Amino acid sequence: MREVLAQAAFQLFLERGFERTTVDDIVARAGVGRRSFFRYFPSKEDAVFPDHERCLAEMTEFLAADDGGDPVGAVCDAARIVLRMYAANPEFSVQRYRLTREVPGLRTYELSVVRRYEQTLAGHLRGRFGEDGDGELRAEVIAASVVAAHNNGLRLWLRSGGAGDPEAAVDHALALVREVWGRSVAPAPAVPFPVSHGVEGEGDGEVIVMVARKGAPMWRVVQQIEAAVGES
Amino acid sequence: MREVLAQAAFQLFLERGFERTTVDDIVARAGVGRRSFFRYFPSKEDAVFPDHERCLAEMTEFLAADDGGDPVGAVCDAARIVLRMYAANPEFSVQRYRLTREVPGLRTYELSVVRRYEQTLAGHLRGRFGEDGDGELRAEVIAASVVAAHNNGLRLWLRSGGAGDPEAAVDHALALVREVWGRSVAPAPAVPFPVSHGVEGEGDGEVIVMVARKGAPMWRVVQQIEAAVGES
Numbered sequence: 001m002r003e004v005l006a007q008a009a010f011q012l013f014l015e016r017g018f019e020r021t022t023v024d025d026i027v028a029r030a031g032v033g034r035r036s037f038f039r040y041f042p043s044k045e046d047a048v049f050p051d052h053e054r055c056l057a058e059m060t061e062f063l064a065a066d067d068g069g070d071p072v073g074a075v076c077d078a079a080r081i082v083l084r085m086y087a088a089n090p091e092f093s094v095q096r097y098r099l100t101r102e103v104p105g106l107r108t109y110e111l112s113v114v115r116r117y118e119q120t121l122a123g124h125l126r127g128r129f130g131e132d133g134d135g136e137l138r139a140e141v142i143a144a145s146v147v148a149a150h151n152n153g154l155r156l157w158l159r160s161g162g163a164g165d166p167e168a169a170v171d172h173a174l175a176l177v178r179e180v181w182g183r184s185v186a187p188a189p190a191v192p193f194p195v196s197h198g199v200e201g202e203g204d205g206e207v208i209v210m211v212a213r214k215g216a217p218m219w220r221v222v223q224q225i226e227a228a229v230g231e232s
Numbered sequence: 233m234r235e236v237l238a239q240a241a242f243q244l245f246l247e248r249g250f251e252r253t254t255v256d257d258i259v260a261r262a263g264v265g266r267r268s269f270f271r272y273f274p275s276k277e278d279a280v281f282p283d284h285e286r287c288l289a290e291m292t293e294f295l296a297a298d299d300g301g302d303p304v305g306a307v308c309d310a311a312r313i314v315l316r317m318y319a320a321n322p323e324f325s326v327q328r329y330r331l332t333r334e335v336p337g338l339r340t341y342e343l344s345v346v347r348r349y350e351q352t353l354a355g356h357l358r359g360r361f362g363e364d365g366d367g368e369l370r371a372e373v374i375a376a377s378v379v380a381a382h383n384n385g386l387r388l389w390l391r392s393g394g395a396g397d398p399e400a401a402v403d404h405a406l407a408l409v410r411e412v413w414g415r416s417v418a419p420a421p422a423v424p425f426p427v428s429h430g431v432e433g434e435g436d437g438e439v440i441v442m443v444a445r446k447g448a449p450m451w452r453v454v455q456q457i458e459a460a461v462g463e464s
Contacts, residue, residue: 111343137405141380148376152369173369180412 002040002050005030009047014095018044018103045109048096052113055085056120063124071128072142072182075121076174079150082117083170086154090162097158118147142181149173234272234282237262241279246327250276250335277341280328284345287317288352295356303360304374304414307353308406311382314349315402318386322394329390350379374413381405 008030012021023044027034041047059078066074086093100106125139153170157163240262244253255276259266273279291310298306318325332338357371385402389395 108340108344111347112340115343134408137381137384137408140384141377141405141409144376144380145373148373149369152372173373176366176369177373 001032001036005032005037005040006047006050009044010092010096013048013099018048018099018106045106048099048106049109049113051085052116055082056116059117059120063120066124066128068128070182071125072146072178074128075124075143075146076178078121078124079117079146079174080167080170083150083154083166086158087166094158094162097155114147114151118143121146142177145177145181146174149177233264233268237264237269237272238279238282241273241276242324242328245280245331250280250331250338277337280331280338281341281345283317284348287314288348291349291352295352298356298360300360302414303357304378304410306360307357307375307378308410310353310356311349311378311406312399312402315382315386315398318390319398326390326394329387346379346383350375353378374409377409377413378406381409 005026009021009026012025012029016025021044023034023037026044026047027037030036037047041050059081062078062081063074100110122139122143125142126136129135129139150170150173153173154166156169157166237258241253241258244257244261248257253276255266255269258276258279259269262268269279273282291313294310294313295306332342354371354375357374358368361367361371382402382405385405386398388401389398
């Protein structure tokens with residue numbers, strides 16, 4: 001019933017436009033009573049995004065099962081749950097993307113949903129980092145970075161009409177966030193850092209020595225250090 | 233007139249609640265006609281945030297005058313324009329913060345405004361980075377980071393009841409973003425990187441050699457490299 005209503009609503013939004021479709025139109029098309037609509041959807045906007053509540057619940061559950069590894073990796077993986085929801089139905093997702101861009105009320109609704117994802121991720125990171133010091137700040141900034149990267153990759157795919165593999169663009173975007181933030185918050189590794197690039201380490205192996213080209217951008221330097229660390 | 237209306241509206245929102253105040257109540261309090269209200273504000277929500285349009289225009293103007301230096305620094309400075317708008321009127325800002333938290337419609341409105349700031353910053357960064365390669369991705373992720381950091385600092389101050397200097401918290405938050413993203417996108421400096429920590433550079437001064445402690449978090453390493461670069 002929920003799905004029947006959502007489908008009827010979406011067909012009508014595409015045919016007549018969102019603003020010109022009433023809840024009465026929707027229930028007539030679906031062949032049910034008006035009260036049925038409001039049993040499933042608080043508003044017309046909610047019928048356009050029928051899966052976000054389930055997706056938010058899935059994200060919360062996923063994060064609750066976090067085993068205490070890399071926290072940035074965990075929230076990146078949690079963000080991929082949203083991607084999979086979009087990828088499960090490319091045609092619908094692309095049509096909805098186009099509809100949302102045209103209707104201010106739907107854009108606003110989407111902003112609220114995105115904010116809830118962001119707060120879910122930030123809440124998890126706050127729990128991992130602790131609220132002392134910069135824990136809250138780092139949690140919020142990293143959550144915002146993850147959401148922005150995810151949405152950049154997702155939007156690329158939606159703009160392309162849903163062709164090809166959306167995972168690739170999102171993986172690439174999230175890799176940038178992990179590159180920049182990943183190691184900044186991971187626990188210190190149990191093994192000593194290896195010495196890279198043939199330069200001797202000082203002292204008792206408690207240091208990493210790193211040589212980078214003058215023109216190298218900082219993210220490349222970070223990537224190099226991470227690659228060196230990964231060698232162990 | 234615009235200010236008189238905004239003040240009358242805000243007083244009434246505090247006295248009666250946002251939902252229970254009508255535009256008729258507001259114009260009666262301000263002693264003007266109903267049409268005057270809509271000449272200045274498209275909706276009741278807009279009257280709660282009377283300064284954002286001006287602030288967005290100021291931000292756009294500020295960024296248009298960007299002299300081509302550090303792009304992350306430029307968008308951090310642009311974000312501070314928003315802070316100054318809040319800081320100019322602490323009592324109003326704190327009352328509005330409390331009101332906004334209680335009224336879902338105002339929270340949604342605020343999300344839309346925040347999104348416009350974020351898009352303004354991202355647009356500027358896109359122009360600086362170019363749209364090829366990861367330019368757009370980096371622009372969006374950095375803009376989101378800047379906004380999240382700014383809002384974290386701003387919120388700390390608002391939650392504290394507007395006591396003390398809001399600049400300090402926001403400066404601290406934005407410093408984290410610059411630390412992590414700053415050098416990743418800055419143009420290569422004109423001078424060779426200095427060799428830090430007494431380790432000799434290889435070749436012709438085209439490298440930076442960097443020694444960090446094993447347990448050091450990545451952001452500290454980045455900070456150290458930046459400090460070394462800054463010595464020149």
